[in-house]
Amino acid sequence: MKKYQLRMKRNTCIGLLLMVFVSGIGWAQNKKELILKVDELEMEVQETQAALSASKQEAARYKAEMDAVNYQLEELKTTNASLLQNLTNFTELSSKKTDNISKSLETLRTKENQLKTINDALTRMDSVTLALLTSFKNGMGTDAKTGLNNGAVTVVLDNSFLFNEVDKNYKVVENAIPVLEKIAKILKEQPTLKILVETNSNALEFKALKLTDNWDLSALQAAAVVRVLTETFAIAPERMQAIGKSEYGFDGIETNTKIRIQPPYEGFYKTLKEMMK
Helix, strand or coil: CHHHHHHHHHHHHHHHHHHHHHHHHHHHHHHHHHHHHHHHHHHHHHHHHHHHHHHHHHHHHHHHHHHHHHHHHHHHHHHHHHHHHHHHHHHHHHHHHHHHHHHHHHHHHHHHHHHHHHHHHHHHHHHHHHHHHHHHHHHHCCCCEEEEECCEEEEEEEHHHHHCCCCCCCCCCHHHHHHHHHHHHHHHCCCCCCEEEEEECCCCCCCCCCCCCHHHHHHHHHHHHHHHHHHHCCCCHHHEEEEECHHHCCCCCCCEEEEEECCCHHHHHHHHHHHHC
């Protein structure tokens, strides 16, 4: 009995030892598997972290690109608004320029018409002046010098021919009357033209004359020519003017009398005045 009990205890102990041994072997196997599992998990974690880092970098790149696109979009919006405003301003300016061009064209047409009117008037005056000059050259021959001076037809007569004693006489001598008659005949062909008689004298002494100076003498000699043309040859006195220039006349010391026939400036100035209204 006692041996049996001992055998049983020994068997029990052996069994327990076997169980512990077997359990130890199983635990060691599980530990190894756990270590492998942990290593696998750590690798997965590392891979996940690497993927996460790459994803963060990709997200940052996408965000930077998006920010750049948004910035460009805002720039485009601003540029577009500016272009629209410029287009509006250009349209308004273009409309104003069109109106200004129309007004300028109308003004130019008006100016062209005015210039044409002035040119026509000048042409008429030139025609009258040329015809008058031709008449004097043909009619006077060598009896007097004729030409144009400041736009006026001018007939020049020497004072020694008109007055003989140029230092004393202020009455037209008989020998000069036929020449003045030729002049009067031509003047009657243009009854609307004004006539200006200018005389300059250069008397050195006035002891025997009831005159003060050459102003007196020149004025009296010019008036004498006018008097012959009006009283003897019936030239309308309202057409005539007499001017004495004394020794300060435009021909220096040369003494002569100029009969100037003015172009029809009054009609020309009247035309200009009407255009300026």
